[in-house]
Amino acid sequence: MSKKNLAILLRARMRSSNPTKFSLSQFPKEIQSNTQENRSGDHIVDNSNEGIGNSSKFGTTGRVYDVVRETMHSATSASKTGVLDITLSDFQEGYFSLSLEDREKLLLELAKEYDVNREQVRELIKQYLGLEKSASDDKEVSSSVFYRVERNLRHSLRPTYEVLFERLNTHPGGLRFLSILRADLLSILTKENTPSLRTLDSFLKEKLGMWLSPATLELHQITWDDPASLLEKIVAYEAVHPISNLLDLKRRLGIGRRCFGYFHPSIPGEPLIFIEVALMETVAQTIQEVLWDNPPIPENQATCALFYSISSTQPGLAGINLGKFLIKRVITLVKKDMPHVSTFATLSPIPGFMQWLLSKLSSQSRFAEDERGTQSNSPSSTFSEKVLLPGEEQALMSLSDDSSPGSNGMEVLLNLLSAKDCDWATSARLLPVLEPILMRLCARYLLQEKKRGKALDSVANFHLQNGAMVERINWMADRSEKGIHQSGGIMVNYVYRLENIEDYAQSYFGSGKIHASPGIHSRL
């Protein structure tokens, strides 16, 4: 593979001309809470209109739609002959040729018309309850009948579309197709969140999670020797720290670096998720050290494996935690290869920090305003809280001027942070004042802000549930626009200590306990 060829490929991927291929889109990003069902909706980027066919070339939309619907019906209702291959292929192709509206119409129809057969369920419930009552004499025989009815009832509660999903799963390209179909579903759900569609989605998600169990996934180290068709996907899907050029890619696969992907046999040549690792002497504090600094150290001097990027590639697999097993397996592998590596840490973004902070400042400064308005020194609103310490309040008020006005510290901070172009991040005057404040608030956000007993930050939640601890937060660790915008430039090191992984994961799951270093605690 010459560099020129790779470059052509990389350019080619921008075109997305083939309507039957799901576009390589801007979706991927560090795993964002893919494990909690309640959050999987947060990160849906509506990019599924990519790859939508131009149905006009097939004649009227209506006719194409009818044909695809008919194929869907055959694919679902034909008897289990195992010879549906052509029908399933036709359905896949037909689906890709549909416009997004038609896909939406089709999926709505699938959700409603191919749902549970409730008449059958009622009938079997009747039988079931009948048998439960009469279970007395002739116990073994009636018990045999009972088990059969129970199984039938269980099966009858499965929606009809399960058949379609299962058939597609065993069909070449079907698993990938289902992941695209789910990406469409998620995109449709952002506009039309009906119970039947939601049910279809959560059912498909459950199925996909089962089919993509770690037992079926293979770990592969991605190197510069891999095909360009695979490498271009790494470039396309890496969105935590975008790959800027060929040299950058080559470096990330070269000495002192590792890249591992999880592959599924039926989605060949494309990792479902991949992780980038830097072998270092110490745990890096800034992403610059990892990506742009001097040549890497000799590998035999490394004592730390730093996970600096995890990217999932399939928007349709949102909410299915593939990363957890990936990290565990990579740790085992690196440990075996390089016994001298004893620290496994991450350098992670804190994607929800600024959003949380700005909304907290906005609501609290309003409360503060209201309280002043009522001239009351009496108990403040139940929702109001002290965001800033007295010293911070003073320091911020001293910064108040025309460009960042404010009647209290929170307002000043809010105005500074939400000013366009994030000027604060390059201001020699502001940074020294903001650093201790933002670092303290960031520690609070990571260790204390929770949602349903779990860390509010999605990446924190991901690593904590995998058994990591919060080790350290690093000021101005990611000065990229995205880094400043999302997390005030702060990055965090989570550390995986082999001897504690299981315990930490268990106590996090059980009681929501977040393990953190004394250093972080002292910032609170």
Place this chain on the structure above:
Amino acid sequence: MSKKNLAILLRARMRSSNPTKFSLSQFPKEIQSNTQENRSGDHIVDNSNEGIGNSSKFGTTGRVYDVVRETMHSATSASKTGVLDITLSDFQEGYFSLSLEDREKLLLELAKEYDVNREQVRELIKQYLGLEKSASDDKEVSSSVFYRVERNLRHSLRPTYEVLFERLNTHPGGLRFLSILRADLLSILTKENTPSLRTLDSFLKEKLGMWLSPATLELHQITWDDPASLLEKIVAYEAVHPISNLLDLKRRLGIGRRCFGYFHPSIPGEPLIFIEVALMETVAQTIQEVLWDNPPIPENQATCALFYSISSTQPGLAGINLGKFLIKRVITLVKKDMPHVSTFATLSPIPGFMQWLLSKLSSQSRFAEDERGTQSNSPSSTFSEKVLLPGEEQALMSLSDDSSPGSNGMEVLLNLLSAKDCDWATSARLLPVLEPILMRLCARYLLQEKKRGKALDSVANFHLQNGAMVERINWMADRSEKGIHQSGGIMVNYVYRLENIEDYAQSYFGSGKIHASPGIHSRL
């Protein structure tokens, strides 16, 4: 790998000293109707007491049992922390250390105590029926609740042991463990066929079938360059035409031969099923041509790919059809590699022929006896039928002598065929008389004898449902003791014609139609 090393390995496998490893057993045989649930029990060889641990070394059986039961309980009932690794490993190891009686006791307990939570089911049925009635106004909201209750009801109908199975499936070595556990279950079921155990088994079978969907399996060509640890498994599991020595194995992997296996990522180094292929000029009529004859023809002269052996390796996967997809993929692969190969055929045993024939002869000669006893020329019993043609009757009676007495042709044939040592098969006097009779009856058995609308012969059923046709039967094609004993030395060629596979499979599924060549039909 030197031959000496391989020989040592091959000997080592006979010892089966490691109680945690399932022994390489004598179970495998050509896929025998693994696709029809009602037959899966036919071929269970009770070999699962291999690999049973000697529990005495752990102290009293009772104490070990209690520990393993306790681990099973923890593994099943612990919350979904994902950190059960140690518990699951302990359970696997503990299970292996149990005696067969203790395994049986444990599995019975699993079947009964970890079954469906019926109290919860009743409660949810009540809610479900209540919602169905009140589904009137506020439609979308109630529908959302309804979907939730329906899902809960569906989930509640799952037995508790599903959790254990699913956790084991995602655990290293778990899938293999589950297949061994199911082998034990099948062996226990032959003695103690209770509804709860049967239910446990069919549930596990369903799960295994899902986890081993073709989407998760990988096709790998097995060659002489593969590790000895893999090759020894081929030797161990090949039971259609046992591999007699190293030269035999090397020949089966060498020029003019192919061997393909289906592998699952979580059972590495061991095919779940493998198929042996011979590249030939014409469709072989005897297994001798394939296994022992002159050097193979140059591969570029081959026009036929002959599937001469399919062996499944995991007794615990009985009833799960892995072979079908294997054959399809191998045909595609060979076709692509060698476009000059245009015929895809098998040379298959007819494992049920003699058993069917002997039982038919035995019952019918009894009927004939009864009829003669009543001196009646009137309508014969509804169950009696003409097994032999008049000419055959005469020919057989002419053979009747002291060594094979009989008052009618059927009795003579029965006595000849059931004489010990199968002397008939080497008798120059008997063979010419028996050939046309056995060949006609064999054609009848293959094309006309059915069970629930499908071919009675399990191998025939396997190939017919995959879309093959019955091409030709071959006299004295397998003179091995097993060949004579099972199928009177006859073998059959099934042919896969690419252009007909789907049609044939569909019509066989739909109406039980068996496609066969004119040559076979003319024998009837």
